[in-house]
Amino acid sequence: MTVTNFSLEKFSRECDQELVAIADWWVANSQDLLNGGFWGEVGEDNVPVPEATKGIVLNTRILWFFSEVARVVPNPLYRQLADRSYQYLTDYFFDKEHGGVFWELDAKGRPLNTKKQVYAQAFAIYALVAYYQLTDNSAALQQALSCFELLERNTIDREREGYFEAFTREWGKIEDVRLSDKDLNYPKSMNTHLHVLEAYTSLNKVHPVAAVSAALRYNIHCFDKYIINRENYHMRMFLDVDWKDFSPAFTYGHDIETAWLLVKALDSLNDKAVTERLLPDVIRIAETCLDEAIGEHGQVIDAYDFATAQQLPEIIWWVQAEAMVGFLKTAQLSGDQRFTEAALKVWEFIKKYQIDHEQGEWLWASRLDDLHGERHYKMGFWKGPYHNGRAMMEVKAILQKMQ
Numbered sequence: 001m002t003v004t005n006f007s008l009e010k011f012s013r014e015c016d017q018e019l020v021a022i023a024d025w026w027v028a029n030s031q032d033l034l035n036g037g038f039w040g041e042v043g044e045d046n047v048p049v050p051e052a053t054k055g056i057v058l059n060t061r062i063l064w065f066f067s068e069v070a071r072v073v074p075n076p077l078y079r080q081l082a083d084r085s086y087q088y089l090t091d092y093f094f095d096k097e098h099g100g101v102f103w104e105l106d107a108k109g110r111p112l113n114t115k116k117q118v119y120a121q122a123f124a125i126y127a128l129v130a131y132y133q134l135t136d137n138s139a140a141l142q143q144a145l146s147c148f149e150l151l152e153r154n155t156i157d158r159e160r161e162g163y164f165e166a167f168t169r170e171w172g173k174i175e176d177v178r179l180s181d182k183d184l185n186y187p188k189s190m191n192t193h194l195h196v197l198e199a200y201t202s203l204n205k206v207h208p209v210a211a212v213s214a215a216l217r218y219n220i221h222c223f224d225k226y227i228i229n230r231e232n233y234h235m236r237m238f239l240d241v242d243w244k245d246f247s248p249a250f251t252y253g254h255d256i257e258t259a260w261l262l263v264k265a266l267d268s269l270n271d272k273a274v275t276e277r278l279l280p281d282v283i284r285i286a287e288t289c290l291d292e293a294i295g296e297h298g299q300v301i302d303a304y305d306f307a308t309a310q311q312l313p314e315i316i317w318w319v320q321a322e323a324m325v326g327f328l329k330t331a332q333l334s335g336d337q338r339f340t341e342a343a344l345k346v347w348e349f350i351k352k353y354q355i356d357h358e359q360g361e362w363l364w365a366s367r368l369d370d371l372h373g374e375r376h377y378k379m380g381f382w383k384g385p386y387h388n389g390r391a392m393m394e395v396k397a398i399l400q401k402m403q
Helices: 005-029 056-072 076-093 118-135 138-154 190-206 210-227 252-269 272-292 317-334 337-354 387-402
Strands: 111-113 249-251 303-305
Touching: 005 056, 005 076, 005 337, 005 387, 056 076, 056 118, 056 387, 076 118, 118 138, 118 190, 138 190, 138 210, 190 210, 190 252, 210 252, 210 272, 249 252, 252 272, 252 303, 252 317, 272 317, 272 337, 317 337, 317 387
Parallel strands: none
Antiparallel strands: 249 303
C-alpha cells in the first residue's frame, strides 16, 4: 500500500464520519428510559436487555465519550448525553459513605457489587476530567480529585511500589481482585496500571499541581521499571507483589495501547529527559506488534498463548481500534511509513469486517471469527463507545499533526 496525501485525507474524513455514526448509534440505542441512565446491555440486534446490571466501566466510558465528542462535533444531543451520564454517575455510582465508585448496580440503580476496583476509580477520574473540560463544572473536577486522593492514600504498595488491584467497599483487603472471569487473580496488573496512567495523564493536563504531576511521574516509573519487558518488548500482564511475571500470553492489543498512551503521559509530564529515554522503547513496542501480530487481512490478532504456543484466532473490536492509533502515533514519532501503512490496513479491515453497516456500531468479534453460534453484545459491561470512539478522535488529531 502506497501512502499518499489523498489516502490520509480520505482516512481522516472517514474517521470523522464514523465518529458521528458511533455517537448517533449510542444516542439512539443506549438510553434506559425505564430506570434512568443507560441500559446495562444491548444485543447485536440493537435490542436492549432491560434486566441487565449496570457496570461502572461502561458508564464512565459513556461519560468520557460524550464529554469528548461534544467538544468536537456541534450536536446538542451529545452534550445532553454527557449531562445525563454525569448525573447518573453522581446519583447512583458514587459511594457517599466511603468514597469512590461502586463496581456494579442492578438494573434499577441499587448497589449490587460495592468493591473498589482501582481500574474503575481510574476510569471515574478519566471521565470526570473530560466532563470538566466540556462544562467547566468545578464539582466534576473535585470529584475527580477525591478519587485521585483515595487511590493515592489507599492503594499504593508502599514497600514494593505500584498499585494493588482491588479493595472492599471500605478500602480493606479483598481476596478476589480480578477484573473479570478472564483475568488472573494476582495483586498487580498491567491493565490497571495503564488506566491509572491514562487517568493521571488527563488530570495533570487540567490540574497540574505538584501531587498530581508526581503521581503521573510515579506511574511512568512503574512502566519503565516493572511492566515493560525489554527482553521482548511486550507488557508483563499479571504480577505478584514482588513484580514477578505470571502472564499467560502476549496480548498485542494491550501492548500497542500502552505504546501510544505512554506517549500521551510523557507529553503531559513534559520532562524532556524522561521522554527522550522512553520514546525508543515506545517505538520498539510498536515494532514488535508490527512484526508479530499482523494477520492475513491486515488485522492485529488478539494474543499469543504460551500454553498452546499458538496465536489465538479471535479478532476483537478494541484491539483493532488501539492498533490503528498506536501504529499511526508511531509513524508520527518515527517517520517510518510502515506504521502508516499498517494503520491504513487496519482501518480497511475495520470497515470491511468490524463495523455493522446495517445496524450500526462495531461488532465485538469480526465477521471472520467462528463464534459457534455465540452472540456478543454491542453495548454491555465491557463494551462502550470508548475504544472505537476514542480511536476516531485520536486518528484525526494525529493526522492533522502529520499533515
